[in-house]
Amino acid sequence: MSKKTTPFYPFRKYSLAFVSILACCAVLLFSYSLQAQDLDPAYERALTKAALKIENADYEGAAVDAREALRIKTDDEKATLYLGIALSRSEEKEAESVLKKALFLNPQNPRTNLELGIHYYNRGLYDESEDYLDTAIKTAPNTEIASKAKEYLENTKKRGTVKPWALNISLGGQYDSNVILEGGDSLPEGISDKADWRAVFSLKGKYNFLRNEKIEGALGYSFYQSLHANLPDFNVTNNLPEFTMAFHLAPWVSLKALYAFDYTLVGGDAYSYSHILSPSVVFSLWRGLTTTVAYTYRKNHFMDTELFGNNSGRRGFNNAITVTETIPIASYGNIRIGYAYDNENTRESYWSYSGNKYFAGIRWNLPVQFYLDLYGEYYGKDYRERYPSAARLREDIMKSVWGSLTKVLSDRFSVSVGQLYTRNKSSVDLFDYERAITSLFFTVRF
Amino acid sequence: MKRSHFAIIFLGIFLLVSDIAQATDPVGSFVALRGKATIDRERTLLDARLKDSIFLNDTVATSEASRAKMLFSDDSVLTLGEKSKAVIKEYVYSRDKGGKSIITLLDGKMRSIVGKTNFEIHTPTAVAAARGTIILCETGTIDGKQVTTFICIEGEFTVTGTFPGSEGSTLLTPGMMITIIAGEPFPAAFQSPGGNTGDLLEATNISYELSIPGPAEITLGPGGFVIEQMQILPPYEHEPGTINTTPVTIDIIFPK
Numbered sequence: 122m123s124k125k126t127t128p129f130y131p132f133r134k135y136s137l138a139f140v141s142i143l144a145c146c147a148v149l150l151f152s153y154s155l156q157a158q159d160l161d162p163a164y165e166r167a168l169t170k171a172a173l174k175i176e177n178a179d180y181e182g183a184a185v186d187a188r189e190a191l192r193i194k195t196d197d198e199k200a201t202l203y204l205g206i207a208l209s210r211s212e213e214k215e216a217e218s219v220l221k222k223a224l225f226l227n228p229q230n231p232r233t234n235l236e237l238g239i240h241y242y243n244r245g246l247y248d249e250s251e252d253y254l255d256t257a258i259k260t261a262p263n264t265e266i267a268s269k270a271k272e273y274l275e276n277t278k279k280r281g282t283v284k285p286w287a288l289n290i291s292l293g294g295q296y297d298s299n300v301i302l303e304g305g306d307s308l309p310e311g312i313s314d315k316a317d318w319r320a321v322f323s324l325k326g327k328y329n330f331l332r333n334e335k336i337e338g339a340l341g342y343s344f345y346q347s348l349h350a351n352l353p354d355f356n357v358t359n360n361l362p363e364f365t366m367a368f369h370l371a372p373w374v375s376l377k378a379l380y381a382f383d384y385t386l387v388g389g390d391a392y393s394y395s396h397i398l399s400p401s402v403v404f405s406l407w408r409g410l411t412t413t414v415a416y417t418y419r420k421n422h423f424m425d426t427e428l429f430g431n432n433s434g435r436r437g438f439n440n441a442i443t444v445t446e447t448i449p450i451a452s453y454g455n456i457r458i459g460y461a462y463d464n465e466n467t468r469e470s471y472w473s474y475s476g477n478k479y480f481a482g483i484r485w486n487l488p489v490q491f492y493l494d495l496y497g498e499y500y501g502k503d504y505r506e507r508y509p510s511a512a513r514l515r516e517d518i519m520k521s522v523w524g525s526l527t528k529v530l531s532d533r534f535s536v537s538v539g540q541l542y543t544r545n546k547s548s549v550d551l552f553d554y555e556r557a558i559t560s561l562f563f564t565v566r567f
Numbered sequence: 568m569k570r571s572h573f574a575i576i577f578l579g580i581f582l583l584v585s586d587i588a589q590a591t592d593p594v595g596s597f598v599a600l601r602g603k604a605t606i607d608r609e610r611t612l613l614d615a616r617l618k619d620s621i622f623l624n625d626t627v628a629t630s631e632a633s634r635a636k637m638l639f640s641d642d643s644v645l646t647l648g649e650k651s652k653a654v655i656k657e658y659v660y661s662r663d664k665g666g667k668s669i670i671t672l673l674d675g676k677m678r679s680i681v682g683k684t685n686f687e688i689h690t691p692t693a694v695a696a697a698r699g700t701i702i703l704c705e706t707g708t709i710d711g712k713q714v715t716t717f718i719c720i721e722g723e724f725t726v727t728g729t730f731p732g733s734e735g736s737t738l739l740t741p742g743m744m745i746t747i748i749a750g751e752p753f754p755a756a757f758q759s760p761g762g763n764t765g766d767l768l769e770a771t772n773i774s775y776e777l778s779i780p781g782p783a784e785i786t787l788g789p790g791g792f793v794i795e796q797m798q799i800l801p802p803y804e805h806e807p808g809t810i811n812t813t814p815v816t817i818d819i820i821f822p823k
Contacts, residue, residue: 160680160701160720160721160768161721162680162681162700162701162721162722165644165680165701166642166643166644166680166682168775169598169636169638169644169680169775170638170642172598172599172775172777173596173598173618173638175777176598176617176618176777176778177618203777206777210780232777235779239779239780239782242782243783265776265779266779269779269781272781272782273782276782
């Protein structure tokens with residue numbers, strides 16, 4: 122091949138030294154341009170602000186700055202990690218996917234592994250946590266990251282002593298201005314029009330037989346017993362075993378399912394039992410804002426007793442759709458608002474109705490471990506047929522408000538006081554009533 | 568007393584108070600530290616710690632093998648390299664009106680990511696005035712002469728020689744550098760060799776070391792302790808909207 126045909130022929134007249142200088146300059150310019158690319162002032166500022174805000178526990182602000190840094194440098198590992206840390210510290214569900222993205226960008230980053238470990242630890246997913254903590258120790262031995270990861274690991278190892286179950290027992294007293302067997306839809310005989318004192322014992326147990334990142338399964342049992350001072354026929358014994366499953370499909374959506382069997386005795390006699398089936402979808406789309414859409418099917422079986430002779434006429438089933446929005450208010454608590462539509466179909470059609478319920482509640486975390494709950498609801502029911510003794514079609518509007526204040530005394534004990542007021546305005550006098558209940562409860566947790 | 572006298576006294580008090588507020592408000596914070604850094608504040612030497620505030624007229628100094636990164640309220644980010652000393656000489660910033668800041672680098676190396684104010688770096692031999700740029704700066708004594716180097720990484724800024732005999736001015740654009748030697752004529756700027764830029768960048772590089780929270784004790788049953796709403800009515804009085812036996816729950820973790 123002649124020299125003229127080589128690709129470098131046009132440069133033959135330049136000396137080797139000149140070409141070398143040219144190459145060096147190109148390398149220097151290239152290295153300079155790389156450095157300059159790394160130093161975007163807006164990115165640096167955003168990242169620095171995010172770091173300071175994380176240190177100052179302003180996680181919401183830190184997330185805004187980290188997102189700004191990511192806007193400037195998409196898929197930047199450090200900015201992604203900072204965003205993940207900010208979201209994880211503020212217990213945002215998005216944290217997991219962001220931290221995993223940071224890990225994808227650099228699987229060997231010890232801090233990212235540590236932060237994922239901490240994230241899962243705080244969610245109680247200790248098996249997942251251990252994997253990442255182990256990697257953090259291996260990738261940064263003899264560092265603060267490793268020593269912190271070991272602290273977390275030691276704590277997760279202690280969890281052998283942690284029970285997978287919980288038990289709450291409450292004992293209290295109530296003064297009821299109008300003892301009513303079922304506040305919602307009682308038989309006329311169930312409305313006593315008498316005031317009474319009662320002692321109440323309730324127990325709630327829960328056993329988590331399955332709990333990981335994707336699935337949760339639990340068995341629960343609730344027991345309730347009331348003992349009236351003067352109306353023993355209104356003493357209620359209730360048993361409620363339940364089975365729940367939750368499938369976390371994505372950080373922002375979960376599917377839940379509940380089956381419960383509800384068995385009630387009144388005055389010592391079998392009164393009713395029900396099968397309850399309730400699938401629901403829970404969306405957590407933005408800053409802890411949670412939307413729950415639940416469908417509930419309830420098959421009711423009422424039994425006639427000596428005192429409540431026409432009880433079996435209420436046998437049937439109920440379909441309900443409920444939409445609940447839970448709005449967190451930073452660390453102060455949350456607000457819950459919702460709407461429910463239900464349709465009751467009974468053997469005796471004068472018990473059948475369709476209802477619309479609107480409700481709102483607030484949980485407010487007060488200083489020194491006081492918790493305030495306020496709740497109000499409006500429940501309108503239109504019955505399909507006239508009640509036998511009534512001159513007109515029955516329409517009920519029930520308005521209820523209640524409030525309670527709970528003081529946590531220790532990690533095991535708490536005490537609560539509460540007040541409920543209900544007004545059921547009915548077009549049929551038999552069902553028109555007012556009721557107020559004052560309560561004091563002590564609760565112990567195991 | 569006339570109304571105008573009241574107005575003058577009121578205005579005087581207002582200006583005095585606002586001036587005091589300006590002097591006592593922090594202008595920035597330490598966001599990253601490596602090794603040892605100190606703050607000389609009104610003749611008291613304090614050890615700098617992460618998140619410590621920085622005030623007007625503070626002198627921040629770093630020891631050998633130490634670095635300090637500071638974030639200012641106008642979003643400027645300054646990083647001091649080892650054995651460096653800088654004074655916050657002037658700092659006025661308003662979110663609406665902007666402001667002006669003057670940092671005097673007495674000795675050592677500094678990286679400045681300039682924020683929203685009109686920003687000046689003063690050294691014993693020169694002044695750099697900028698806005699929205701990244702400046703690398705080094706000042707010190709070589710063979711008994713004060714030497715200052717500026718390198719422009721982003722944006723552009725003006726460098727003015729202030730030492731007698733070294734007066735002059737030039738505009739630095741990205742990749743350009745200038746070295747001013749006290750008493751020698753003001754030189755021309757030139758393309759910064761990659762090595763110089765890399766060395767100064769490395770000397771002023773410090774990563775954030777975000778603190779790591781310790782683990783909370785695991786003393787919980789499933790779902791943690793739950794402070795439930797008080798059960799006022801029997802559970803069988805379930806109605807739509809309250810089918811769940813725990814209508815609203817908040818997990819509370821009790822530290823041991």
